[in-house]
Amino acid sequence: MLKHKHNHDECIESALEAAQKICEERETRFTPLRRRVLELVWSKHQPITAYEVLDLLSEGQKRVAPPTVYRALDFLIEEGFVHRIESLNAFVGCSDPEHKHQGHFMICTKCSNVTEMNEKSLHDVIKKAAKENGYTYENSILEIAGVCENCRN
Amino acid sequence: MLKHKHNHDECIESALEAAQKICEERETRFTPLRRRVLELVWSKHQPITAYEVLDLLSEGQKRVAPPTVYRALDFLIEEGFVHRIESLNAFVGCSDPEHKHQGHFMICTKCSNVTEMNEKSLHDVIKKAAKENGYTYENSILEIAGVCENCRN
DNA sequence: TGATGGGTTGATATTTTATAACAATCAGGG
DNA sequence: CCCTGATTGTTATAAAATATCAACCCATCA
Numbered sequence: 615m616l617k618h619k620h621n622h623d624e625c626i627e628s629a630l631e632a633a634q635k636i637c638e639e640r641e642t643r644f645t646p647l648r649r650r651v652l653e654l655v656w657s658k659h660q661p662i663t664a665y666e667v668l669d670l671l672s673e674g675q676k677r678v679a680p681p682t683v684y685r686a687l688d689f690l691i692e693e694g695f696v697h698r699i700e701s702l703n704a705f706v707g708c709s710d711p712e713h714k715h716q717g718h719f720m721i722c723t724k725c726s727n728v729t730e731m732n733e734k735s736l737h738d739v740i741k742k743a744a745k746e747n748g749y750t751y752e753n754s755i756l757e758i759a760g761v762c763e764n765c766r767n
Numbered sequence: 768m769l770k771h772k773h774n775h776d777e778c779i780e781s782a783l784e785a786a787q788k789i790c791e792e793r794e795t796r797f798t799p800l801r802r803r804v805l806e807l808v809w810s811k812h813q814p815i816t817a818y819e820v821l822d823l824l825s826e827g828q829k830r831v832a833p834p835t836v837y838r839a840l841d842f843l844i845e846e847g848f849v850h851r852i853e854s855l856n857a858f859v860g861c862s863d864p865e866h867k868h869q870g871h872f873m874i875c876t877k878c879s880n881v882t883e884m885n886e887k888s889l890h891d892v893i894k895k896a897a898k899e900n901g902y903t904y905e906n907s908i909l910e911i912a913g914v915c916e917n918c919r920n
Numbered sequence: 921t922g923a924t925g926g927g928t929t930g931a932t933a934t935t936t937t938a939t940a941a942c943a944a945t946c947a948g949g950g
Numbered sequence: 951c952c953c954t955g956a957t958t959g960t961t962a963t964a965a966a967a968t969a970t971c972a973a974c975c976c977a978t979c980a
Contacts, residue, residue, distance in 0.1 A: 700853035700854050700908070700910070701853050701908055718896075720896075720897060720900050720902045722902070723905060729900055729902075731896060731900060733896065736892065736893075736896050739889065739892045740889075740909070740911060743873075743884060743886065743889050743911070744873060744911050744913050747873050747882055747884060748915060748916035749873045749875070749882075749911065749913035749914060749915055749916070750913045750914040750919060751911065751913045752876060752911075752912045752913045752914070753911075753912050754909065754910065754911040754912065755853070755854055755908070755909070755910050756893070756907065756908070756909045757853070757907065757908050758893060758896070758897050758902065758904065758905075758906075758907040759905045759906050759907065760897050760902035760903045760904045760905045761902060761903040761905070762901060762902055763901035763902070766903060
């Protein structure tokens with residue numbers, strides 16, 4: 615799989631720093647465990663399952679139990695640092711943690727890469743559809759499956 | 768929970784008939800088991816889990832095993848008679864089985880009722896978003912959570 | 921200082937959701 | 951009737967998530 619390269623270590627580092635900063639502002643606790651789990655979610659740079667995180671987290675130490683991971687993930691999702699991909703039972707780091715939001719995703723069926731869409735227009739259309747159907751909008755998940763540009767070539 | 772009444776038996780019956788007819792056209796097999804599972808999915812008229820179907824299916828006879836239900840559901844989804852709601856791990860009858868399509872849903876967080884949206888405009892916007900992000904569209908899930916009209920009152 | 925209490929993590933067990941693998945059965949064409 | 955492929959039955963297990971209670975950490979305040 616050929617893919618556009620970027621400095622991934624840097625990208626992880628900046629996600630961690632952003633999270634740290636936001637937690638300070640919100641006075642929520644970015645504990646070592648939560649930090650480590652966020653780092654592991656980002657490390658794959660693709661959707662990662664809770665149990666994959668668990669395996670990575672357990673390397674070189676006593677195996678941790680599922681609740682440890684799920685609780686950390688719950689926190690990270692709550693803070694908006696991580697999104698859950700429902701159709702994959704997996705998790706990805708959020709590309710825009712400053713603004714809490716539900717994620718809208720494109721998922722490549724060939725390489726499994728995920729692209730988060732932060733398009734306001736799309737969001738607006740979805741909200742509008744909710745209203746037209748008589749619903750008070752709370753949140754939404756949109757997961758589009760398709761083949762990405764790289765994989766098509 | 769107050770809700771708009773309709774003749775639900777009739778509504779189940781017509782879903783079964785439609786499925787029957789479509790299977791004849793497609794020359795796929797609408798077996799008694801598949802028919803019964805579709806009937807059970809419709810019977811709740813709300814999202815129903817695979818294991819709830821399993822329980823209902825097992826009433827008054829030897830308990831069936833999970834694969835029996837999952838296989839029937841796979842068939843019904845494949846044929847487009849049933850949709851899976853990813854955010855609930857549950858299933859609902861499709862309101863428009865004639866035309867195979869991915870479902871787009873509104874889910875009420877109060878009463879759990881689900882409304883399927885068959886709006887072409889929404890579908891078009893989603894396809895367009897995929898294209899703009901360089902993806903070849905295959906399919907999509909959209910699940911909007913909110914409060915429905917009845918529950919707001 | 922050290923008691924208290926909220927939040928976090930650890931640990932054990934279990935529940936919920938889904939699938940793998942193989943055997944038995946059924947339905948339609950030769 | 952017999953063969954073949956599809957469907958269903960059966961057993962076992964995997965994968966994903968949660969319930970529950972104990973231990974720990976640490977800030978606050980009497």
